[in-house]
Amino acid sequence: MSNTFLEVRNLKKYFKSARGYVHAVDNVNFSIEKGKTLGVVGESGCGKSTLGRCVIRLLEPTEGEVLFEGVNICKLNNHKMKELRKDIQIVFQDPYSSLNPRKTVLDIISEPLKFNKIMPGASRADIENRVVELMETVGLAERLINTYPHELDGGRRQRIGIARALAVNPRFIVCDEPVSSLDVSIQAQILNLLKTLQRERGLTYIFITHDLAVVNYFSDEIMVMYMGQTVEKAPSDELFRNPLHPYTKALLSAVLVPKVGGNKERIQLRGEITSPIEPPDECRFAKRCNYCGDGCKKGTPPLIEVAPNHFVACHCIGKDKNTLTLQELDMAK
């Protein structure tokens, strides 16, 4: 792909804990084209936020490469990294804790401008004008410029978070659950805003969420994570039409549809996500999987391309480049 904007290769992040290393992100690979959105879904503890933070080096990856327009950002020194931070930004999950409570909206949004010296020699008034402009972009009224975060509701706070990210004119934004703490009517406002911004500015997003309806609406491609690993990756339409991995299937069937009679039988999963501390070398989903056989305990399944752009990591799928095995197992039941 010539148009690759961001590429992640063999990314690993281990955290040290008393009982051994937590494999938060374990060997993740993906690439995103310019102006597109990669959705990352998974349940709590699957490593999706850690992945988002590693990609922009808010956390140092343990191993692996992050290539931003061909440059490995993990190797950049502080000075160069600071330069690059103008291009990459993040919007955090919780608009209540990601804003400094002692600063006004003006302070918060102008801080990246000042810190990155985006407007050298600009007067206070110039900066204020730029902040007002940014507030307009995200739909905040100018009169709020001197208010403090505690005076505002969640939706408006999230808009401040977005304005702050936009201040440096980034080309790439990691959105870490940007709408999950908001009410549905406000959630739709913020999603539309992010989409409009993408259209107007050609932004590239990594969109991290646990909400499958939202990720389907928002992303071009979706990556499903389980215990630090990618279990399936495909274009959004394809993933929802033809989910292959048993975990993806269960996840999709667990989505509740707001329709009378819309919630048919779902696939039952046993148990819950287990501890990612020093996991054994086997399929990490095996313990909860309805299709688990002896072969599943032999090594971590590799991510295989089973259809164009559709990748699955499952011992039961793709050995002979077909997907018959799971269906056969279904039939056998």
Next chain:
Amino acid sequence: MGNEHITNNGLAAEGDIVLEVKNLVVHYVLKKETVEAVNDISFSLKKGRAIGLVGETGAGKTTTALSIMNLVPDPPGVIKNGTINVCGYDILKLKHNELKKVRGKDVSMIFQDPMTALNPVMRVGDQIAESVRLHENVSKAKAYERAVEMLELVGISGERASEFPHQFSGGMKQRVVIAIALACSPHVLIADEPTTALDVTIQAQVLDMMNDLKKKFNTALVMITHDLGVVAKMCDEVAVMYAGRIVESGTLEDVFNDTMHPYTEGLFNSLPNLENREAELEPIPGLMPDPTKLPPGCSFAPRCKYATEACSAKRPEPRKVSDTHTVLCTRYDDPSFRIKRRQSNEQHVS
């Protein structure tokens, strides 16, 4: 007992109304202002049925639930008006010691956050047994036996009864909370966002289990949620709340297929559609009004695309559209008025 507030002994037969809320008004009176949390709501629920109270943050859902348990913190909470009848008990008139008997036995509640609802220094088996011992005259050993049974019923191995809450994951803690709530087979169960803190696959497990238990014990369920998907799965009836009032109520089919209120329409349009990802989201503009300064007319009028001057001038009154379906919207004074969702539904049918 023999109290005049108790009309029957908490016994309810199939099809009986086990919960009736009438003209409930709850305000939080603060020094400088009054938060008008619940403003005149009424609904009733029959045995074995489930009603979904839907709405966004600040709609008054939780205050309504707390009122049913008579747990509204006072001060600052004041129940200004209304009656609540649970299985023949006039909840708001009961004395403290009488309430203690009703709570947990006839009506119990599951709270949103299972992490804080359990006692961290008490074994989960003892926590379930405690609830049994409070309401039933049984020995300690018998109560503990029941606790183990309840645990198995919610899908946790009975051996784990001697463990502490921190040894359980979020989904399992919520199961323990449900086990406590159902230990005395209450007639009415109030679930306040029981699965919001849980992951999707765990949410599905917990909801399935609640559905099974509801059928088994024939419990009436009040499901408080902001998730219309949860309502579609769990409820027979729906009441949509906005700024402390029920703006639309009816059976699940009434509200979902024959939507009447503009706010309900807005909620549906704000949700991404799984089947059609090209469909644009249509958010409701603006924000929920400040509950200390509610607008004089319809509270939703400032955000409503159908609003006219009459809407902001006059407080809407409930309008019965069918035996089961009620809507709170002044625009229906005009008999030809239709919201968009309803129009497209009608076209779809014809």
